[in-house]
Amino acid sequence: MRLRFFVPLVLFVLLAVAFAVGLTLKPRDIPSALIGQPVPEFDLPPLPDRELGFASADLRRGEVSLVNVFASWCVPCQAEHALFVKLNQSGQVPIFGINYRDKPDDAIRWLKALGDPYTQIGADFDTWVSIDWGVYGVPETFVVDGNGTILLKHVGQVTEDILIETILPLVETTREQAAASRAKQ
Amino acid sequence: MIGIGLRLIGGLRMIVGVRLVAVQFLGTLLLLGSVHFSDPASAQRVETPLSDPVDEARARSVMTGLRCLVCQNQSIVDSNAELAQQLRIIVRERVAAGDSSREIRASMVALYGDWVLMKPPFKATTGLLWAGPALIFVFALIGVIFYFRRRRTSGAAGLTPAEQARVEALLSDTGDQPE
Numbered sequence: 045m046r047l048r049f050f051v052p053l054v055l056f057v058l059l060a061v062a063f064a065v066g067l068t069l070k071p072r073d074i075p076s077a078l079i080g081q082p083v084p085e086f087d088l089p090p091l092p093d094r095e096l097g098f099a100s101a102d103l104r105r106g107e108v109s110l111v112n113v114f115a116s117w118c119v120p121c122q123a124e125h126a127l128f129v130k131l132n133q134s135g136q137v138p139i140f141g142i143n144y145r146d147k148p149d150d151a152i153r154w155l156k157a158l159g160d161p162y163t164q165i166g167a168d169f170d171t172w173v174s175i176d177w178g179v180y181g182v183p184e185t186f187v188v189d190g191n192g193t194i195l196l197k198h199v200g201q202v203t204e205d206i207l208i209e210t211i212l213p214l215v216e217t218t219r220e221q222a223a224a225s226r227a228k229q
Numbered sequence: 230m231i232g233i234g235l236r237l238i239g240g241l242r243m244i245v246g247v248r249l250v251a252v253q254f255l256g257t258l259l260l261l262g263s264v265h266f267s268d269p270a271s272a273q274r275v276e277t278p279l280s281d282p283v284d285e286a287r288a289r290s291v292m293t294g295l296r297c298l299v300c301q302n303q304s305i306v307d308s309n310a311e312l313a314q315q316l317r318i319i320v321r322e323r324v325a326a327g328d329s330s331r332e333i334r335a336s337m338v339a340l341y342g343d344w345v346l347m348k349p350p351f352k353a354t355t356g357l358l359w360a361g362p363a364l365i366f367v368f369a370l371i372g373v374i375f376y377f378r379r380r381r382t383s384g385a386a387g388l389t390p391a392e393q394a395r396v397e398a399l400l401s402d403t404g405d406q407p408e
Binding site for chain 2: 078145170171172175180181
């Protein structure tokens with residue numbers, strides 16, 4: 045049995061596997077470097093029709109929260125918005141909004157039409173704060189623990205699958221861990 | 230551990246096509262000039278080259294090495310994207326403040342990961358990328374050397390002593406009696 049006749053076959057299979065994996069990777073998925081880091085320091089003003097803006101201190105009140113970066117002109121934001129409205133009605137987790145590169149009137153109209161699931165919204169029209177969050181497009185959604193540490197970043201539209209299988213379980217385990225560490229003290 | 234796992238799952242599930250549309254849509258909006266900025270903070274941070282030519286040259290060299298995140302195959306120097314422009318402003322501000330090029334690059338990596346660098350750093354995960362071509366060359370060289378060695382020696386090794394004697398006889402025959 046001449047094993048070396050199989051060498052080209054083995055090489056071919058290895059190459060095929062490498063291409064199969066490599067070509068299905070998505071180069072636009074940039075892994076976030078901010079996981080495990082504290083949220084950046086910021087203090088965003090409110091939209092013109094409301095009183096509360098959104099600041100980093102809001103994320104250190106001991107409660108796990110979602111932070112959703114959105115804009116009224118962003119089509120996938122609109123697609124995921126209904127999910128956030130539903131999530132807010134269920135009261136499972138507070139959702140904070142960062143309104144990204146938007147016009148105040150457009151944002152207000154958009155929220156009136158589609159519903160406002162946000163506990164507080166910060167207006168980041170010039171996107172400087174979003175840059176500190178490592179945001180490079182919309183929508184992006186973060187899970188932040190009660191001490192203001194970033195646990196997860198999701199780039200792109202949040203679908204029901206991602207919410208149910210990834211985000212909400214993470215919120216739940218984080219809450220349990222926080223409760224356990226409080227019980228210890 | 231859970232964090233890493235979730236990150237992987239999250240990474241695999243990203244819906245990129247839709248996002249791409251959003252980015253292009255944003256580009257169109259900007260082209261049309263329909264997005265305006267009323268925030269006074271942005272008015273203070275407009276892009277102007279640094280007055281000191283040495284600083285400006287250093288800022289440009291840092292910017293050439295930073296990837297534009299929304300256009301991906303351009304550096305932030307080459308890109309007209311809003312985000313690239315804002316990153317240029319940040320780089321210039323930090324150069325003017327006297328931060329080292331290395332510090333500025335490190336702060337960008339802290340935000341966006343190694344990915345933001347046009348030239349990936351040499352480390353465990355990128356070792357194959359950098360060493361790959363050299364490794365392939367070395368393997369090929371070894372292969373070629375073995376091939377020629379075997380070809381040179383196999384002629385003599387494949388013959389019995391009797392055959393070898395006959396070969397030599399034949400060779401010397403033709404040498405002695407040219408036709």
